[in-house]
Amino acid sequence: MAITLDVNGKPLTVEAAEDTPLLWVLRDELGLTGTKYGCGIAQCGACTVLADGAPIRACLTPVSALGSAKITTIEGLGGDHPLQQAWVALDVPQCGYCQSGQIMSAAALLEQSPKPTDEEIDGAMAGNICRCGAYQRIHAAIKVASGQAPATASPQTDA
Amino acid sequence: MNAPIFRRAASAGEGVSRRQLIITATAVGGALMVGCSPTDLLAAGAEGETGPFGAFVRIAPDGAVTLVCKHIEFGQGSHAGLAAIVAEELDADWSKVAWEHAPANAKLYANGGLGAQLTGGSTAINNSWDQLRQAGAAARAMFVQAAASRWNVPAGEITVKDSVVSHAASGQSADFAALLADAAKVAPPAEPTLKDPTQFTLIGTDRVRRKDSLAKSTGQTRFTMDVQAENLLVAMVAHPPRFGAKVASFDATAAKAMPGVVEVYEIPTGVAVVANSTWAAKQGRDALSVNWDEAKAETRSSADIAQRFRDLAAGSAALEKGEEWQGFETKGEVAAQGGGLAIEVAYDFPYLAHATMEPMNCVAQVDGNTAKLTFASQGPTLDQLNVAKIVANLPGAIEIETLPAGGSFGRRANFQSDFVVECVQIARKVGGNRPVKLVWTREDDMAAGYYRPLVHHRVRVTTDAEGYPNTWTHRIVTQSIMKGAPFGGGGVDETAVEGAKGSPYLKATPHVDAQLLTPDAGVPVLWWRSVGATHTAYVMEHTIEQLARRAGQDPVAYRRALYEKAAAKRHLAVLDLAAEKAGWGEPAPEGWTRGVAVHESFGSVVAQVAEVKMENGEPRVGRVVTAIDCGTAISPNQIAAQMEGGTCYGLSAALYGQVTLTEGRVDQTNFDTYRVLRHNEAPKVETYIAAQPAGTHPTGVGEPGTPVIGPAVANALLALTGEAITAQPFVKV
Numbered sequence: 001m002a003i004t005l006d007v008n009g010k011p012l013t014v015e016a017a018e019d020t021p022l023l024w025v026l027r028d029e030l031g032l033t034g035t036k037y038g039c040g041i042a043q044c045g046a047c048t049v050l051a052d053g054a055p056i057r058a059c060l061t062p063v064s065a066l067g068s069a070k071i072t073t074i075e076g077l078g079g080d081h082p083l084q085q086a087w088v089a090l091d092v093p094q095c096g097y098c099q100s101g102q103i104m105s106a107a108a109l110l111e112q113s114p115k116p117t118d119e120e121i122d123g124a125m126a127g128n129i130c131r132c133g134a135y136q137r138i139h140a141a142i143k144v145a146s147g148q149a150p151a152t153a154s155p156q157t158d159a
Numbered sequence: 160m161n162a163p164i165f166r167r168a169a170s171a172g173e174g175v176s177r178r179q180l181i182i183t184a185t186a187v188g189g190a191l192m193v194g195c196s197p198t199d200l201l202a203a204g205a206e207g208e209t210g211p212f213g214a215f216v217r218i219a220p221d222g223a224v225t226l227v228c229k230h231i232e233f234g235q236g237s238h239a240g241l242a243a244i245v246a247e248e249l250d251a252d253w254s255k256v257a258w259e260h261a262p263a264n265a266k267l268y269a270n271g272g273l274g275a276q277l278t279g280g281s282t283a284i285n286n287s288w289d290q291l292r293q294a295g296a297a298a299r300a301m302f303v304q305a306a307a308s309r310w311n312v313p314a315g316e317i318t319v320k321d322s323v324v325s326h327a328a329s330g331q332s333a334d335f336a337a338l339l340a341d342a343a344k345v346a347p348p349a350e351p352t353l354k355d356p357t358q359f360t361l362i363g364t365d366r367v368r369r370k371d372s373l374a375k376s377t378g379q380t381r382f383t384m385d386v387q388a389e390n391l392l393v394a395m396v397a398h399p400p401r402f403g404a405k406v407a408s409f410d411a412t413a414a415k416a417m418p419g420v421v422e423v424y425e426i427p428t429g430v431a432v433v434a435n436s437t438w439a440a441k442q443g444r445d446a447l448s449v450n451w452d453e454a455k456a457e458t459r460s461s462a463d464i465a466q467r468f469r470d471l472a473a474g475s476a477a478l479e480k481g482e483e484w485q486g487f488e489t490k491g492e493v494a495a496q497g498g499g500l501a502i503e504v505a506y507d508f509p510y511l512a513h514a515t516m517e518p519m520n521c522v523a524q525v526d527g528n529t530a531k532l533t534f535a536s537q538g539p540t541l542d543q544l545n546v547a548k549i550v551a552n553l554p555g556a557i558e559i560e561t562l563p564a565g566g567s568f569g570r571r572a573n574f575q576s577d578f579v580v581e582c583v584q585i586a587r588k589v590g591g592n593r594p595v596k597l598v599w600t601r602e603d604d605m606a607a608g609y610y611r612p613l614v615h616h617r618v619r620v621t622t623d624a625e626g627y628p629n630t631w632t633h634r635i636v637t638q639s640i641m642k643g644a645p646f647g648g649g650g651v652d653e654t655a656v657e658g659a660k661g662s663p664y665l666k667a668t669p670h671v672d673a674q675l676l677t678p679d680a681g682v683p684v685l686w687w688r689s690v691g692a693t694h695t696a697y698v699m700e701h702t703i704e705q706l707a708r709r710a711g712q713d714p715v716a717y718r719r720a721l722y723e724k725a726a727a728k729r730h731l732a733v734l735d736l737a738a739e740k741a742g743w744g745e746p747a748p749e750g751w752t753r754g755v756a757v758h759e760s761f762g763s764v765v766a767q768v769a770e771v772k773m774e775n776g777e778p779r780v781g782r783v784v785t786a787i788d789c790g791t792a793i794s795p796n797q798i799a800a801q802m803e804g805g806t807c808y809g810l811s812a813a814l815y816g817q818v819t820l821t822e823g824r825v826d827q828t829n830f831d832t833y834r835v836l837r838h839n840e841a842p843k844v845e846t847y848i849a850a851q852p853a854g855t856h857p858t859g860v861g862e863p864g865t866p867v868i869g870p871a872v873a874n875a876l877l878a879l880t881g882e883a884i885t886a887q888p889f890v891k892v
Contacts, residue, residue: 017418017438024438028393033385034378036565037437038516039601043830046516074378087376091368091796094804095234096375097382097516097565122839129830131516131566132234133807135841137800 003063007032008076018064022056023047025063026073034074034100038129045128048101048108049073055108072107074100083107086141089151094132102128106142115146197274201265201540204553211343212301214267215294216245218343222322222336224251226258226291229268229276230283231537233564233571234804235861236369236797237283241291243367243793244284248295248354250319251335253361258370263539263559275540279572279686281761281859284793288857296351298342305341306333356791356854367794371563382565383534386522388594392421393437394585395444395598398429401456401823402608402681406430406449413446423447426584428577433589437598457681458823461613464680465507468615468636471676472505484634484674487656491670493630501622502705507886508694509817511611511687512833517565518604521582526592528552530583533594535564538572545576546583568688568808573609574644577683605833606825610818611687612638613680614655616698620668626710627721628668633659637694638684639677651675654686658695658760658866663725664703682820688808689760692866696758697813697887700870704754705883714755714874715743729788730757732849733766736786740847741768751781754875756867762858763789767806767867769842771875777890780810780842780872785864788849790857798860799846805864806844811836813869815888834890842868 004013005022007030014029026032026049035058038046042057049058050072077084083103086092093099102125109116109124116124121142130138143149210217217225226242238258246256261268261276268276271286299319306324307314310331318325325332335342361367374380399405409430411423419439424431432443470476478484521534523546530550536542536559543554550557564571582597589595599607614637623629639652653660656675665671687693707717715738722731734757738744747753751770758765770781785802792798815834819826827833873884 020438024436027385028436028438031387032378033381033387036382036517037384037598038518039830041601041829041831044516044601077377079373079377084373084376088372091236091372091800093369093372093375094236094800095516095564095566096371096380099375100378103376125838127837129516129835129837131514131568131808131811131835133804133811133836133841134800135807135836135838136803136843138838139841 005063005066005071006068007071008073009070016063019062021059022049022061022063022066022071023058026058032073032075036097036100038098038101043129044098045105046098046101048104048128050104050108053108053111055105072104074104077103077107081107082145083110083141086144086151089144090137090141092134092137092141094134098128098130102130102138106138106145109142110146115148116142198266198269201275201544202267202555205264205266205555209267212298213294213347214261215291216249216298218298218335218339220336220339222334222339224249224256224322224335226256227261228258229261229270229287230278231260231535231561231564232371233278233535233537233567235283235801236794237861238371239367239369239797240284240793241287242370243361244288244291245295247359247361248292249299250321252322253366255322260561263536263543263557263561264555265540265543269540275538277538277540277572279537279569281763281861281863283861284857285762285859292353293351296353297347300348300351301342301345302335302338304345305338309338309341359853362793363791363795365796368796380563382517383520383522383562384517384565384598386533386562386596391594391596392433392435392589393440393596393598394431394433394582395440395600396426396429396431396581396603397444397447397449398603398607399451399453399456401453401458402683404451404453404456407452409447409449411447413448414443417443417446422589424585424588426581426588428581428584431585431588433585433595440598441600456823459680459820460822461510461818461820464613465615467678468613469505469507471678472615472617472634472636479678482676482678484676485651486672486674487651487660488665488671488673491630493632493670493672496621496630496670498621498623498629501620501709502702503619504702504705504883504885506616506694506698508614509819509887510613510682511693511812511816512605512818512827513566513568513570513687514605514833514835515564515566515568515570518599518601519570519578519607520596520598521579522594522596523582523586524592524594525550525583525586525590529556530586531558531560532579532583533560534562534579535567535571536561536579537564537567541572541574542576542579545580549580549583549587569686569690570609573685577607577609601829605827605829608683609685610682611693612640612684614694616694618698618702620702620706622706622710626706626712628664628706630670631665631668631673633673634676635659635674636676636678638680638682640684640686640690642677642679652677654691656695657691658758659699662699663722663727663730664699666725666727667721688805689862689865692758692760692862693812696756696760696866697870697873700756700758701873701877701883704870704874704877708877718755718757729764730759733757733764733786733788736847736849737766737768737784740786740845741784743768752875752879754871754873754878756870756874758863758867760859760863760866763787763860763863765802765863765867767871769868769871769875771872771879773879778814778872778876779840780868783842783844783868783871784847785844786847786849787860787863788851789860789863790851790855792848793857795848798848801860802846802864803844805862806868807836807841809865809868810842810872813872813887814890817888
């Protein structure tokens with residue numbers, strides 16, 4: 001069936017079965033491959049996108065369930081979002097595969113809590129797995145992006 | 160098996176022998192090519208054109224320098240360190256230096272430590288150090304000569320800085336772009352003069368940062384999963400539920416009726432569904448009905464395998480045909496020594512999945528004898544050899560475009576090229592050069608094997624009057640990783656014993672009897688970030704901790720004494736550095752208990768002091784002070800990143816990681832049953848890099864941060880509870 005979605009501010013119409021997860025519509029039909037497949041059961045967060053500003057797992061969200069919700073993917077953040085700037089300043093990514101989902105979860109957090117505490121960050125980010133273990137820099141970059149730490153913060157120390 | 164025609168070069172430092180590739184003539188289809196170098200043979204059929212500045216350095220008309228990177232980028236950021244080596248010697252403008260993956264060509268891009276184009280063993284920087292210094296220095300010399308000729312001045316008076324070539328006396332200068340045409344005509348010097356390492360201006364500074372952070376923070380990096388192409392088909396495969404089973408029969412009627420499903424094929428590893436989209440492929444695969452022939456399947460439970468390993472180590476089970484104990488470190492006379500028993504302890508380690516964020520996948524196009532692959536290839540030479548056999552072509556003729564990987568930790572390189580071969584088998588059925596993307600779901604990836612082997616250790620130590628080891632009896636029972644190689648080496652599998660073998664604690668012990676037994680099992684096993692050290696570091700460090708406590712000594716002081724006996728200066732230095740930075744000897748913060756561990760792997764030595772407490776019945780790790788000696792530090796920032804990430808990877812395994820089998824079926828399916836470390840459980844790692852004399856050869860950083868945290872945490876818990884922890888994972892599901 002033809003389904004119209006609001007993705008990154010644009011109305012887009014796709015042909016898809018109504019139970020198709022949003023993830024595969026974004027990736028295979030719309031070419032928005034920044035949103036990743038990691039587990040398919042909402043355990044890892046790699047597919048996180050925003051629906052009306054709230055984080056959702058695209059791998060388990062049927063495309064027909066979205067209605068008129070405004071979908072924002074990593075491509076919709078613009079490239080110079082404070083989180084993206086902080087991610088680059090601290091060299092957060094390692095393999096990078098999970099980072100779109102990490103950044104989208106963090107973006108939702110900052111919308112809700114512009115200056116999140118450590119506990120709030122832990123809570124909001126616990127659903128996003130990073131097997132490279134970039135957690136410490138993800139945490140630090142959220143602090144930087146929310147203006148709670150200087151962007152020059154370098155996590156390593158020499159002897 | 161024919162005699163090996165190739166062994167690795169001897170220059171790559173320690174810790175790589177485990178991945179020696181002993182490529183025999185039979186490995187390339189039976190051809191016996193006398194007089195060829197091994198890499199000639201492996202690259203047979205390849206096009207080997209390189210530009211004027213050689214295989215590693217390309218300079219664009221605008222003067223921009225690109226490193227052609229023979230190592231895959233799969234998280235470790237080695238591209239930055241490798242590019243910095245070239246930029247340092249070339250005096251290039253670092254801000255404009257770029258990098259790209261090299262094509263598959265074993266002659267041009269072999270890993271000097273492994274003899275094939277392959278990234279692993281934490282060797283990327285180590286094996287490239289001399290090679291890329293020379294490549295950068297040669298290119299620099301070509302620009303200098305071009306300028307000297309153009310300006311008619313002595314080459315020795317010319318300087319280069321930030322891609323600008325200058326002659327102070329005559330006031331002339333020109334950038335790389337302006338000199339490029341002339342420089343490209345200069346014959347590269349065979350032995351270019353390298354910089355005095357004390358004059359490095361880039362290497363070792365915080366300017367050496369990875370160059371892919373922006374692309375990876377904006378969703379623009381193209382992973383294998385993201386490959387899109389005209390006419391692309393997506394494939395998923397129904398695999399047998401037990402290792403070693405095969406397709407008996409199948410019914411594809413329902414699968415073929417699914418919208419978007421194009422075709423269903425039987426292939427050697429199962430039944431493949433190809434479709435127009437990922438979701439259609441999955442729907443089709445799920446609709447398949449397959450009967451499996453399990454006559455040759457592994458039907459044991461992992462608990463049975465573990466029990467047999469325990470019994471073998473204890474001497475209470477009989478050896479089967481082909482099983483034989485192999486000594487890996489023997490000295491003195493253990494049996495003749497008297498003295499009271501100090502400690503006898505046995506340790507169990509489970510199978511572990513790599514569980515990369517990007518499950519295994521590959522894109523292949525096959526047309527008759529030609530094959531082109533577009534994917535994250537960790538071992539292009541291995542993949543070329545395996546694919547060449549399928550399409551009946553020369554290995555060098557198999558084209559591979561390497562993409563970055565969403566993690567690997569060893570998984571993407573194996574002697575069978577399992578998922579690559581599977582993709583090629585499907586693409587061959589499809590034919591016509593049509594691109595086929597094989598996608599494994601998380602469940603496929605989790606159940607596919609190639610795990611860190613299940614391992615059992617049994618250790619018996621008697622001590623001297625001062626409480627130091629006098630005899631050390633050690634038995635390791637595990638499946639061999641190298642035995643899985645189609646071209647194997649024989650002898651002791653170094654991957655099973657590295658870290659126990661060569662331990663300073665064994666050096667400091669007068670009488671040692673250490674042996675390995677490698678029974679077969681039907682579960683495919685593979686190297687996994689830090690390989691043998693994943694278990695040997697734990698056994699050595701937790702055993703030493705127990706001995707220190709029995710001797711009534713401080714754990715740091717006890718280790719220090721043993722390192723002095725063993726003349727292990729690097730161990731001593733990082734131990735002292737970590738202890739000092741952690742405030743060892745002063746009380747830990749209220750509620751926290753400290754544990755220490757030290758281990759050498761991949762040529763580097765890492766010491767950690769971890770602060771641990773129990774929280775809701777589970778260990779919680781806070782501050783982790785890490786000291787590393789990795790030779791010359793090229794990118795301090797990325798070394799720290801690898802200590803942070805490696806620590807999380809090791810901690811995840813120690814606390815939660817395990818793959819179990821029930822009657823041959825893998826119990827874990829996804830991240831709900833294979834627990835991994837999450838954000839709120841991550842430690843805070845501080846990294847201190849032990850300063851080395853200028854010019855010291857760099858050693859590994861991708862893996863050495865992984866094996867130390869497990870024992871450091873266990874040692875803290877031992878101090879806290881008085882109980883040793885003899886099995887991983889610590890937290891039972």
